[in-house]
Amino acid sequence: MTRDLFARRFTARLPADIPRDWLPSSPAIAALLNTYTVLVPANEAFYMRTINACLPRIADPALRATAIAFIHQEAEHGVAHKRYWRNLDRQGYRFRTFERWVDKLTFRAIERIAPLSLRVSMVSCVEHVNAYFAHEFLSQRILEGAHPEVRALVEWHFAEEIEHKRVSFDVMQAVTPSYAVRFAGLAMTLPLFYGLMTFGMMRFLLQDKRLFRWSIWRQFLDHLGPRNHMLLRTLKHMIAYARPSFHPSQLDDAALAEAVIDRYSSRAQNWLEPANRGRAAAKQPLAA
Numbered sequence: 001m002t003r004d005l006f007a008r009r010f011t012a013r014l015p016a017d018i019p020r021d022w023l024p025s026s027p028a029i030a031a032l033l034n035t036y037t038v039l040v041p042a043n044e045a046f047y048m049r050t051i052n053a054c055l056p057r058i059a060d061p062a063l064r065a066t067a068i069a070f071i072h073q074e075a076e077h078g079v080a081h082k083r084y085w086r087n088l089d090r091q092g093y094r095f096r097t098f099e100r101w102v103d104k105l106t107f108r109a110i111e112r113i114a115p116l117s118l119r120v121s122m123v124s125c126v127e128h129v130n131a132y133f134a135h136e137f138l139s140q141r142i143l144e145g146a147h148p149e150v151r152a153l154v155e156w157h158f159a160e161e162i163e164h165k166r167v168s169f170d171v172m173q174a175v176t177p178s179y180a181v182r183f184a185g186l187a188m189t190l191p192l193f194y195g196l197m198t199f200g201m202m203r204f205l206l207q208d209k210r211l212f213r214w215s216i217w218r219q220f221l222d223h224l225g226p227r228n229h230m231l232l233r234t235l236k237h238m239i240a241y242a243r244p245s246f247h248p249s250q251l252d253d254a255a256l257a258e259a260v261i262d263r264y265s266s267r268a269q270n271w272l273e274p275a276n277r278g279r280a281a282a283k284q285p286l287a288a
């Protein structure tokens, strides 16, 4: 049985002494996920504005309610990742100008020039990327050995990406069922997402004075190849999305997400609580 979709707040304290090397096994993945943390607030605010603009066009009340719960979950993700920005500041990283320019030149610019149908298609595609990132990182336990609070921040977020992965796809189908629009969203989103993530990762590694170290790239190549097979797995997930018959529910990994949510809600850690702002939309069932 699928759980109800509702927003949770990430309440773990993020200690001031979290080190730059919060994932000792792979500084490159840490740099990649630092970039994710920097991009999440503006990126997910773009999803929220887009899905919000779609609400009047959704006829099914259950899907509309689920879309509202989705917006509340994404809002909490933005708040939690932005909290970690203070840690990035303390660690001596510079990223705020980069973040402002990305927001201005990508999300705000897209909003001005692209029609809603294309915007929701882009959101659906990037949510698929979020969901397969989540699937791979959680199922392969890639963050084992990471600093516990940072691991919890990322893994809680990933678990909720799996939990709500069908919502933006279903909203896109309700607003614009055209395959051509879905494919256009795919073609625009993937280069943008991977371009920004790679550029951001390189900026963090440069600030670490590690950009030109072979050992760092060797670890990252292991992540793409023999250790985590991320290159092939990513291609497989992208091809799946391009199939006309694709639906996010075809990969059933709800139990993976539930296990992570249960771990971080347990008495031992207790780092998640229902979010107040989600109260009105809480306990809305996922649309079938």
Ligand SMILES: [Fe+2]
Binding pocket: 044, 073, 074, 077, 157, 161
């Ligand atoms: Fe999110």
Ligand SMILES: [Fe+2]
Binding pocket: 074, 127, 130, 160, 161, 164
């Ligand atoms: Fe999401």
